[in-house]
Amino acid sequence: MLEIISLTLFVSGVALIIATIIGVPLGAVLALRQVMFKKIITLIIYTGMGLPPVVVGLAVYIFLSREGALGWLGWLFTPSAMITAQVIIALPIVIGLTTSAVENVNPELRLQIRSLGATPNQVMWTILSEARAGVVAAIVAAFGGIISEVGAVMLVGGNIEGSTRVLTTAIVLETRKGDFGLALALGGVLLTLTLVTNFFLLRLNKR
Amino acid sequence: MTPLFHLSHIRHNYNGRFVLDIDELTIQRGELFAIVGPSGAGKSTLLRMLNFLESASAGIICYKDQPTPSLDLTRQIATVFQHPILLHRTVRENVGYGLRLRDQRNDKQVDEIIARVGLAAFAASAADSLSGGERQRIALARALVLNPEVLLLDEPTANLDPHNVSLIESIIREENEQRGTTILLVTHNVFQAKRLAARVGLMLNGKLIEVETTKNFFENPKDERTRKFVDGEMIY
Numbered sequence: 019m020l021e022i023i024s025l026t027l028f029v030s031g032v033a034l035i036i037a038t039i040i041g042v043p044l045g046a047v048l049a050l051r052q053v054m055f056k057k058i059i060t061l062i063i064y065t066g067m068g069l070p071p072v073v074v075g076l077a078v079y080i081f082l083s084r085e086g087a088l089g090w091l092g093w094l095f096t097p098s099a100m101i102t103a104q105v106i107i108a109l110p111i112v113i114g115l116t117t118s119a120v121e122n123v124n125p126e127l128r129l130q131i132r133s134l135g136a137t138p139n140q141v142m143w144t145i146l147s148e149a150r151a152g153v154v155a156a157i158v159a160a161f162g163g164i165i166s167e168v169g170a171v172m173l174v175g176g177n178i179e180g181s182t183r184v185l186t187t188a189i190v191l192e193t194r195k196g197d198f199g200l201a202l203a204l205g206g207v208l209l210t211l212t213l214v215t216n217f218f219l220l221r222l223n224k225r
Numbered sequence: 226m227t228p229l230f231h232l233s234h235i236r237h238n239y240n241g242r243f244v245l246d247i248d249e250l251t252i253q254r255g256e257l258f259a260i261v262g263p264s265g266a267g268k269s270t271l272l273r274m275l276n277f278l279e280s281a282s283a284g285i286i287c288y289k290d291q292p293t294p295s296l297d298l299t300r301q302i303a304t305v306f307q308h309p310i311l312l313h314r315t316v317r318e319n320v321g322y323g324l325r326l327r328d329q330r331n332d333k334q335v336d337e338i339i340a341r342v343g344l345a346a347f348a349a350s351a352a353d354s355l356s357g358g359e360r361q362r363i364a365l366a367r368a369l370v371l372n373p374e375v376l377l378l379d380e381p382t383a384n385l386d387p388h389n390v391s392l393i394e395s396i397i398r399e400e401n402e403q404r405g406t407t408i409l410l411v412t413h414n415v416f417q418a419k420r421l422a423a424r425v426g427l428m429l430n431g432k433l434i435e436v437e438t439t440k441n442f443f444e445n446p447k448d449e450r451t452r453k454f455v456d457g458e459m460i461y
């Protein structure tokens with residue numbers, strides 16, 4: 019059980035960190051800078067926010083399979099494949115909600131902090147800091163999306179005991195076996211993990 | 226006095242409408258120059274251009290003879306806006322913000338400036354929780370703490386009570402007289418311009434109608450529109 023919990027946290031935690039590191043600055047750039055094809059990019063990102071995890075899993079599976087473009091990596095049925103799939107699911111959520119949060123900061127503030135000598139990068143980080151409630155909400159939403167998804171990690175991880183079994187795939191397995199009590203207990207653990215993680219993420223907002 | 230800003234053939238338009246049309250204007254180092262005029266005359270646009278926050282559609286603005294001044298030069302200029310937007314942080318963090326941008330954190334200097342604008346008791350309070358007058362004083366403090374060579378003030382006392390107006394005006398005067406800060410004051414209040422400035426310009430529909438010493442501007446205006454504006458006869 020401990021192994022499943024730690025792998026769940028590891029896979030979703032690493033995926034969330036990668037998605038945050040890439041997604042938050044990209045969301046800010048999209049909101050603050052003149053970007054070519056901004057409307058089309060926004061449309062793609064908003065569509066990505068609703069990507070069915072199983073479709074992501076299928077795409078990652080095809081790319082990572084032996085004949086796939088990235089088959090040489092040898093990641094299929096490893097935590098790396100699961101992290102890859104979860105990053106793809108989380109990234110549009112982080113970018114889309116960060117963009118929206120940054121756009122909601124009074125545009126006049128940008129001008130005023132520039133008048134105090136802020137460089138374009140300093141403007142971006144200040145505005146992100148002002149939008150931190152929305153940015154934290156973006157990260158929380160992405161975390162909720164990936165820790166609870168089952169389709170992608172099942173496809174690309176394979177639910178291998180001791181290797182790629184996480185809480186959601188374990189719940190599916192126990193349900194199929196008819197052990198509803200254990201499945202429910204695992205569900206409770208998953209909810210508790212999400213609650214505790216969100217508690218710490220929300221504390222970021224208060225700082 | 227030596228020229229600090231020189232504007233030459235400045236034209237600026239928004240959506241095809243000219244909002245600024247200034248042939249020549251020189252602002253001298255150390256002067257307190259006021260621009261008066263009705264709302265929508267282009268005064269705030271001019272300030273944004275002098276702070277290099279916005280580019281003119283045509284023409285050149287030189288600061289210290291530089292048409293495209295470096296970051297080090299533009300950081301010598303600070304603007305206090307009519308409607309200051311503060312960060313969702315404490316008063317002390319708001320006032321120290323510009324110094325942090327320059328990696329020059331100086332808590333003592335920040336606290337001194339906060340005391341100077343009469344907000345020492347609120348230094349640790351959230352800036353959001355303060356009144357309009359107090360927020361305006363924070364905006365002034367966050368500009369002053371940078372020891373700017375040029376202070377651009379956009380209606381710094383609009384909608385404030387007499388106590389706050391008097392406090393802010395005395396700080397403006399001190400900055401100019403004691404530190405030699407060049408100040409460009411934009412106001413629709415001719416009496417404030419008369420009280421503070423050494424030179425006054427009238428701006429109407431994006432054009433500078435008349436620029437004169439304060440005495441001549443108010444006592445012997447050359448342009449009929451200036452006389453009407455000063456006498457309160459101009460309806461706008």
